[in-house]
Amino acid sequence: MNMIKLTSRQAIIEAGFETFSQRPGASLADVAARAGVGRATLHRHFRSRGDLMVALAREAMVELEAAVGAATADAPTYTEGLRLALAAIIPLADRQWFLAHEPVEQDPDIARAYQQDRAELAADIEAAKAEGGFAKDIPTPWIAETYENLIYAAWTLVRNGEATSAQAADLAWRTLTRGLEGGKIDR
């Protein structure tokens, strides 16, 4: 009964990620062209630009949820779960980040889901603190902020061809936990 071909809709969403993450001000015509689809077809699937943006945000959150869920399914501790999630998120980073600069949080569903995700991250960090995975005297909001920005840094490194995703994940986790200091503390 689902008469709408999935391939078209998916091609548009994929093109949306690629186009907007490179150039946030790109036009819908650009997206349609990149998707190999007519402009009218894009509007058949997404009534407006805002609709497309919301769809991209939803898709990004679903992907994140799936990747993190799969990666942490059998993590023995919260700390280890955070390490595995970090590695899993790196390849998805660009699909997440550009949305932060879009007025997409006006959609109440999206806004709620974002807050939910941030609250879960904070809870996981608190749990990891209790395990001794993170220092208890460091504010959780800072740990969360660091966590997210090191993921973005790792993605950038990969994009620039300076490291593989696995190498970048190791660097990010090492930085997050032990820092990059040299000399005496070197180990």
Place this chain on the structure above:
Amino acid sequence: MNMIKLTSRQAIIEAGFETFSQRPGASLADVAARAGVGRATLHRHFRSRGDLMVALAREAMVELEAAVGAATADAPTYTEGLRLALAAIIPLADRQWFLAHEPVEQDPDIARAYQQDRAELAADIEAAKAEGGFAKDIPTPWIAETYENLIYAAWTLVRNGEATSAQAADLAWRTLTRGLEGGKIDR
């Protein structure tokens, strides 16, 4: 002989920073309104949108240069210089970052200056490595990436009212050097 009032031009540049860092797609009319200036006046100072963007990029780089120069004037070591520069850049972070998503690097001057800045940061990091300030087995590009993203993280923390600029700078430097690990290594 300088017949152009500084106040107008400066008001427009300031409004440009405020407006575009919040909403990169804002119109020049928005900027003019925020500057308390007519749209025509904006165009008298900046022929086109691209002109304004280039001016913002230049201004941002001058501010950065000045802040870093003043902060590191009498730093005893490269490592200490990087710590002081980090603290000095935090309040300017939003004025720098939004430009990364603008097609402003098409201007050859800007592109050259950006590369210059990145090269200098890399050189300073290498020098700090030689001092023992950073571990020698960590790739310099990763240290640079971490450095910049922790600055952005610190700025975010400050913007959210979770810390003062000085507190955020301490957190960022501690993270960069020693990490956030808890338990046994806690110190």
Place this chain on the structure above:
DNA sequence: TATTCATGAGACATATATGTCTCATTTGAG
């Protein structure tokens, strides 16, 4: 084969941003 349905191409109307221009008013320097 006949039919249904998504599609592509493109016309069309509309909205918004951009850049130029004019003119009356204000401001500041001499």
Place this chain on the structure above:
DNA sequence: CTCAAATGAGACATATATGTCTCATGAATA
């Protein structure tokens, strides 16, 4: 005070993006 320069308001032309609509085509289905 006087005059030149900067300004604000707004008209104007243009470009681009957006969203709707129509129609012919092609592919999949019944």
